[in-house]
Amino acid sequence: MRVLRAEQFGLTREVEYGTPEQNEAVRQIVESVRTEGDAALLAFTEKFDGVRLEAAGLRVTAEEIEQAYGKVEAPFLEAIREAAANIRAFHEKQLRQSWVDVQPDGTMLGQILRPLKRVGVYVPGGKAAYPSSVLMNVIPAQVAGVPEIVMVTPPATGGRAGIDPYILVAAAEAGVKELYRVGGAQAVAALAYGTNTIAPVDKICGPGNIYVALAKRAVFGAVDIDSIAGPSEIVVLADDTADAAYVAADLLSQAEHDEMASAILVTTSPKLGEAVASEVERQLATLPKADIARKSIDANGAILLAETMEEALAAVNRMAPEHLEVMVAEPMGLLGRIENAGAIFLGPYSSEPVGDYFAGPNHILPTNGTARFSSPVNVDDFLKKSSLIYYSKDALLKNGEKIMTLARHEGLEAHARAIGIRLEREGEQ
Template identity: 80%
Template sequence: MRIMRAEQFKLSREVEYGTPEQNESVRQTVEALRTRGDEALLELTERYDGVRLSAAQLRVGEEEIQAAYSRVEPDFLEALRLAAANIRAYHERQKRQSWMDVQPDGTMLGQVIRPLKRVGVYVPGGKAAYPSSVLMNVIPAQVAGVPEIVMVTPPATGGKPGIDPYILVAAAEAGVREMYRIGGAQAVAALAYGTATIPPVDKITGPGNIYVALAKRAVYGAVDIDSLAGPSEIAVLADETADPAYVAADLLSQAEHDEMASSLLITPSAALAEAVAAEVERQLPLLPRAAIARESIDRHGAVLLVDSLQAGVDVVNRLAPEHLEIMTADPMGLLGSIENAGAIFLGPYSSEPVGDYFAGPNHIIPTNGTARFSSPVNVDDFVKKSSLISYSREALLRDGAHIMTMARHEGLEGHARAIEARLDKEAAAGAAGHENTEGKRA
């Protein structure tokens, strides 16, 4: 693992844009699904997944879901249920309520919060199957109150229509009953525009490969999306007190995701840098996905030397990593200085997989430096907000002239006259009332 000064390092993020060929392929796929629906979906599933299906086979049946339970181990099911309970409890704390504020003059302002009606969840199924991603997408949507949640995931490799049983069980445990055996850009387009078999959704969430990311970008506007997820990232900010074996293991936990993943150690300790680099070389060959991890470490991994922990914090804030681990003598002492990070793990026992699988916070986290302005998937991603405005007569009489002034400053006379019509009528009514009062007195 290369060791260098932090100022010499630049993390390449160009992958998020895709190549011209990838973009054109996705454009053609999206257009085919938009115009030809199921026909195109079946053709592309056969082309890219090697599975020939009929429209009737797209949806996963209840028997297949139940049969999946017999193919998973009891300890997996127990762990899945415990993780789901933790995830649900964490996201329940994120719920917000509608509110109204009534003023003494009778004006009422507020906000109505409603769940989205229908959400599509994309679950990867290529190089690896991720049942944990099912929980992280579905549970926040359920907590938000989304009534219709649909899952899409590619058929298992090998030319057969089956889906990984662990994904099916995770979806069933999370409460999903509408599932389709489709993947890639064609699945994203099908969710966005709908087909004869698959009704369209309001939002698409979930990570995928570059084709999935580009397809989400292409359909954004027709539907909402969670984010454009890039390769996984981890940055470990550590001092001389950190255990090199722990640091190396955590760096490799991200490197094994895919060849484009980024694993960085940021430290002022040259001794720790050398020890971690050596430990990575010792541990890496022992991984079943060693070839993937090796390419990731060689291409996008590094140990970055800094002059101080504060200088390390500055590097972290510049990188805005997806995952940040702080392994120092006083992790909490640095927390207040961290401005940009998707998820922050404090101390030697808060290994990144704790958050990936079990603790409760969402593991769908902003990548590619977007933690500068965005957040992990949460309950707010599955609701929409409407503003409430009920102005009283008294308030309009008080504020009407100001509103007209602003409208006319922007050249929108119609806006001003909409207010003026009310003010004139109220003024006329007031004058008439005054005349009637004077007449009665006379």
């Protein structure tokens, strides 16, 4: 791994907006599904997925889901159930209440929180079909109280014919009752605008390839979308008390995702830096995905040396990593100085996969430096707020003139008169 001075290091961040050709292809698919509905949806499914379906066959049946349970191993089922329970428990702690502030003059002001009515979750096909991501997308919506959660996934996933049974089991465990075998930009368009078979949703979330990402961007405004994920990142902040083998293993767990993934150690200890570099080599030798991990480490990996913990923290905050592991003598002591990070893993036993799969916090995190201003997927993402304003007659009589002054200053006479007409009439009585 390359060794650099922490003070100079910055991540290059490029946002993927697709080629003009990809954008045009997506625009046409979205428009066709919007205007032609199921017919277009089925035609694109045949064209892109090579599967010929009828509208009645789009929905996954209860039998298929039941059969899927027969195909998964008991330890998988046990683990995913416990993970789902942990994720549910963590997200339930985020739930908030509507509130109202009742004032002595009768005024009531508040925020009413309500779940979105219908949410669509996209689950990609192929090797990116992760049961854990199904839980992480669905459970927060369910905890928020969203009454209708619908899942779409390409007709063949997990490299198998038909939908991966592990995906079906994860969906069922998360509580999804409505699933359709449809994917790509056409599935996103169907969720956004609705067809005869698939009713439109209020929000679309879940990862996908570039066509799915561009389709989400194209329908944003008609519906809400989640953020569009960039490549995955880990930063490990460590001092000379850290175990080099643990640090190396955690860096590699990020690097195996994808050649674009970044795995970076920031340390005040040159000795640890050296030890991690050789541990990475040692562990890489026997990794099944050594090829991908090696390319990621060479292109985007780095060991950053800092003179002081201050300098190390500055580098971390500048990078605003998706995942941050803190392996120092006193990890809790640094928490207050970490300004930007999607998820913070403290201490030697909080290896990133603990959070990826099991502990409960969401594994869908802000990438690409956006932890500066955005958050892990959470229950708030599936709630909307309405302001509540109840003004009593007393309150209006007391404050009406001031409201009229402000409205008139802005040249909005009809606003002033809406108050004025009430003051005239009610003031007399």
